[in-house]
Amino acid sequence: MSFYPKISFQREVEEYLTKVFRNNELITALGAREVENRYQSLLSHLSHPPAFTTVRVNTHLASVKHVKKLLFEEIQKQFKGLRVPVLEHPKLQDILLIPVIGPRQDLKKHASEVIVGAQCGNAVLRGAHVYVPGIISTSRFMKAGELVSVYSDIEGKCKRGAKEFEGLKVFLGNGISELSRSEIFSSSGPLNGMGIRMIEPVYLSPSFDNVLPNHVFLQNLPSVVVSHILNPQPGERILDMCAAPGGKTTHLAALMHDQGEVIAMDKIASKVKKIKQNAELLQLNCIKAFCYDGTKALSVEKREDEQEGPPFLPESFDRILLDAPCSGMGQRPNMAYSSTLKEVTSYQPLQRKLFTVAVQLLKPGGILVYSTCTITLSENEEQVAWALKTFPCLQLQPQEPHIGGEGMRGAGLSLDQLKLLQRFDPSAVKLQGMDIDSLEDSREDDLISLANKDCIGFFIAKFVKLNTK
Numbered sequence: 001m002s003f004y005p006k007i008s009f010q011r012e013v014e015e016y017l018t019k020v021f022r023n024n025e026l027i028t029a030l031g032a033r034e035v036e037n038r039y040q041s042l043l044s045h046l047s048h049p050p051a052f053t054t055v056r057v058n059t060h061l062a063s064v065k066h067v068k069k070l071l072f073e074e075i076q077k078q079f080k081g082l083r084v085p086v087l088e089h090p091k092l093q094d095i096l097l098i099p100v101i102g103p104r105q106d107l108k109k110h111a112s113e114v115i116v117g118a119q120c121g122n123a124v125l126r127g128a129h130v131y132v133p134g135i136i137s138t139s140r141f142m143k144a145g146e147l148v149s150v151y152s153d154i155e156g157k158c159k160r161g162a163k164e165f166e167g168l169k170v171f172l173g174n175g176i177s178e179l180s181r182s183e184i185f186s187s188s189g190p191l192n193g194m195g196i197r198m199i200e201p202v203y204l205s206p207s208f209d210n211v212l213p214n215h216v217f218l219q220n221l222p223s224v225v226v227s228h229i230l231n232p233q234p235g236e237r238i239l240d241m242c243a244a245p246g247g248k249t250t251h252l253a254a255l256m257h258d259q260g261e262v263i264a265m266d267k268i269a270s271k272v273k274k275i276k277q278n279a280e281l282l283q284l285n286c287i288k289a290f291c292y293d294g295t296k297a298l299s300v301e302k303r304e305d306e307q308e309g310p311p312f313l314p315e316s317f318d319r320i321l322l323d324a325p326c327s328g329m330g331q332r333p334n335m336a337y338s339s340t341l342k343e344v345t346s347y348q349p350l351q352r353k354l355f356t357v358a359v360q361l362l363k364p365g366g367i368l369v370y371s372t373c374t375i376t377l378s379e380n381e382e383q384v385a386w387a388l389k390t391f392p393c394l395q396l397q398p399q400e401p402h403i404g405g406e407g408m409r410g411a412g413l414s415l416d417q418l419k420l421l422q423r424f425d426p427s428a429v430k431l432q433g434m435d436i437d438s439l440e441d442s443r444e445d446d447l448i449s450l451a452n453k454d455c456i457g458f459f460i461a462k463f464v465k466l467n468t469k
Contacts, residue, residue: 002044002047002048002431003048003102003103003105003202003433004047004048004170004333004335005047005170005335006040006043006044006046006047007043007046007047007334007335007336007337008154008335008336008337009337010337010338010339010340010341012340012341013337013339013340013341013344016341016344016345017329017376018039020376020377020378020410021035021038021039021042022035022036022039023377023409023410024410025409025410025412026408026409026410029409038425038427039427041427041430041431042375042425042426042427042457044427044431045332045426045427045431045454046329046330046332046333046334046426046457047332047333047334047335048103048125048332048333048431049100049125049126049203049205049332049333050100050220050221050332050426050454050455050456051099051100051432051434051450051451051454051455052097052098052099052100052221052447052450052451052454052455053097053098053100053126053127053205053206053218054095054096054097054218054219054220054221054224054451054455055071055095055096055098055208055216055217055218055219056094056095056216056217056218056219056224056247056251057094057095057096057215057216058214058215058216058217058250058254058282059094059254060253060254060257060258060282060283060284061214061215061282061283062215064088064093064094064096067096067212067215067216068086068088068096070212070215071086071096071098071211071212071216072085072086074206074211074212075098075206078206078207079204079206082101082204082436083436084098084099084101084436084439085098085099085439085447086098087099087444087447087448087451089448089451090448091401091403092221092224092225092228092401092403094224094251094254095219095221095224096216097221097447097448097451098205098206099434099439099447100203100204100205100434101203101204101205101434101435101436101439102201102202102203102204102433102434103202103203103433104173104200104201104202104203104204104435107171107173107174107200107202108174109149109171109174110147110148110149110174111139112138112139112141112142112146112147112148112149112177113137113138113139113148113149113150113151113164113165114130114135114137114138114139114142114148114149114150114151114175114177114195114196115135115136115137115138115151115152115153115158115162115165115169116130116134116135116136116150116151116152116153116172117134117136117152117153117156118152118153118154118155118156118334118335118336119134120133120134120135120152121134121150121151121152121153121154121170121172122152122331122333122334124150124152124172124173124198124201125172125201125202125203125205125333126203126205126333127201127203127205127206127207127208128198128207128209129175129194129196129197129198129207129209130150130175130194130195130196130197130198131192131193131194131195132179132184132191132192132193132194132195133192134195135184135195135196136153136158136159136160136161136162137153137158137159137160137161137162137163137164137165138163138177138181138184138185139163139164139181140163140164140181141181142177142180142181143177143180143181144177144178144179144180144183145176145177146176146177147174147175147176148174148175148176148177148196149171149173149174150171150172150173150174150175150196150198151165151169151170151171151172152169152170152172152335153165153167153168153169154168154169154170154335154336155167155168155336156336156338160185161185170335171202172198172201172202173198173200173201173202173203174198174199174200174201175196175197175198175199175200176196176197176199177195177196178193178194178195178196178197179191179195213281214281214282214283217247217250217251217278217282219247219251220373220455220456220458221403221424221451221452221455221456222371222373222403222404222424222455222456222458222460223247223248223323223373223458224251225401225403225404225422225460226248226321226323226369226371226460227248227251227252227255227321228255228400228401229369229399229400229401229422229460229462230252230319230321230367230369230462231255231319231367231400232252232255232256232260232262232318232319233256233260233318234256234257234259234260235256235259235260236256236260236261236318236319237260237261237263237316237317237318238252238256238260238261238262238263238317238318238319238320238321239263239265239312239316239317239319239320239321239358239361240252240262240263240264240265240320240321240323241265241294241297241320241321241322241323241324241354241357241358242265242266242294242322242323242324242325242354243264243265243266243275243289243323244266244268244271244272244274244275245271245274245275245278246264246274246275246278246279246287246289247278248321248323249262249264249275249278249279249287249289250278250279250282250284250287252321253279253282253284253286253287254282254284256286258284258285258286259286260286261286261288262286262287262288263288263290263309263310263312263317264287264288264289264290265289265290265291265292265294265297265310266289266291266292267291267292267293267294268291269291272289272290272291275287275289276289288308288309290309290310292309292310292311294354294357295350295353295354295357296310296311296357297310297311297312297357297361298311298312298314298357298360298361299311299312299313300314312361314360314361315360315361315362315363315364316361316363317361317362317363317366318363318366318367319362319366319367319368319369320358320361320362320366320367320368320369321369321371322351322354322355322358322368322369322370322371323371323372324347324350324351324354324355324370324371324372324379325347325350325351325354326347326351326372326373326374326379327339327343327344327347327374327376327379328373328374329344329374329375329376329457330372330373330374330375330424330426330456330457330458330459331373331456331457332426332455332456332457344376345378347374347379348378348379348382348383351372351379351383352383352386355370355383355387356390359387359391359393359394359465362465363465364393364465364466364467364468365464365465365466365467366464366465367397367462367463367464367465368394368462368463368464368465369460369461369462369463370383370384370387370460370461370462370463371458371459371460371461372458372459373456373457373458373459374457374459375425375457375459377408377410377411379459380407380408380411380421380423380459380461381407381408381410381411381413381418381421381459382411383461384396384407384411384413384417384421384461385411385412385413387461387463388417392468393465393466393468394463394464394465394466395463395464395466396417396420396421396461396462396463397420397462397463397464398420398462399420399421399422399460399462402422403422403424403452404422404423404424404425404452404458404460405422405423405424405425405428406418406419406421406422406423407419407420407421407422407423407459408423408425420461420462421459421460421461422459422460422461423458423459423460424453424455424456424457424458424459425453425457426453426454426455426456426457428453429450429453429454431454
């Protein structure tokens with residue numbers, strides 16, 4: 001059941017993706033009709049939010065049971081008594097799952113309208129309120145305290161401060177304005193803080209603004225799976241090569257019981273600051289964050305100084321996570337993907353540079369996990385085929401837990417190799433809405449199965465570096 005239009009792409013990107021998802025290997029294996037159905041289903045899923053909100057419990061500070069109780073009470077308060085369950089995952093024992101109610105199709109639309117940017121709109125569909133920087137336009141006479149309908153300008157064509165907008169917009173739900181139009185667009189500069197408090201979103205998800213900040217971390221389900229697959233052990237030295245904003249970094253530290261060393265790198269200073277803030281908030285002391293370009297993190301000579309940061313000598317790490325910069329096409333919801341084909345295809349060479357450094361920084365016998373939040377072959381299965389050919393010391397490893405599907409055909413990998421990969425493909429399940437009645441009638445096992453499939457698009461590969469000396 002598609003409530004929003006399918007995700008749209010620039011024409012050359014759409015042509016590129018069509019070739020990827022209609023490749024000969026796929027068509028030979030599945031047939032042209034099945035291949036087409038899966039591709040169209042994927043496009044529909046990408047424009048809708050996942051069926052569950054996933055939060056990772058900071059097990060360093062609290063038990064899952066304790067946080068589950070607190071979270072259930074908070075959700076009841078937010079949802080005004082609606083009994084939405086909080087589920088524990090049988091294979092990922094540090095996460096909690098909250099079903100997303102919606103799309104709600106009976107909401108009345110109000111005359112007063114607020115237009116928000118696409119990024120802000122995507123956040124609203126996942127439970128956020130509207131903050132002032134995300135507001136592009138409001139109705140002419142909007143007052144504070146007024147009931148308003150909120151829309152997303154998915155194509156980015158609305159002019160800031162416009163009094164009306166007739167372009168393509170999608171309805172996100174209703175809220176109450178915290179400020180008047182004149183306050184939002186005052187000449188004294190943009191305000192911060194909440195602009196619209198959402199009271200009737202199309203998709204009902206809990207808001208996590210200042211909710212249990214030391215105890216929970218909002219994270220997509222596959223992003224949690226990655227850290228479990230790397231499986232860091234207390235006392236080891238771990239490298240998170242492209243770490244911002246620190247969700248996986250802090251998860252790795254928690255899995256190690258804060259014993260050992262997690263080196264986190266990112267080349268943007270503001271993002272490194274965020275990693276440090278998250279580590280401090282979650283009270284994790286084994287994390288050391290550095291502003292550094294991962295492609296330059298290998299040092300060929302031992303340095304005289306005792307500096308603990310990058311660049312590092314070869315074979316310095318027990319395990320490495322390369323959650324690579326990518327085209328991000330697996331992120332949901334997204335109704336209009338704005339990147340050009342040149343931008344989309346620029347990631348493969350960058351990922352290979354980072355991968356090459358990672359292999360050299362890894363100790364023999366060490367584990368390297370490569371992941372992306374995108375759906376292309378070139379950034380996923382093709383990278384695995386390239387890595388196995390380029391680095392004879394690498395061997396694919398089984399993944400535990402293995403919750404997603406196997407890798408996608410089209411990169412020339414064998415069936416056995418594809419089974420060792422993990423691709424989270426939202427189109428693997430029918431796009432369906434969820435209301436309170438259907439929730440109450442559902443078995444918990446079925447809900448967990450849905451959560452495993454109806455998530456963001458994601459890819460994971462796990463390698464071991466063999467001792468070839």
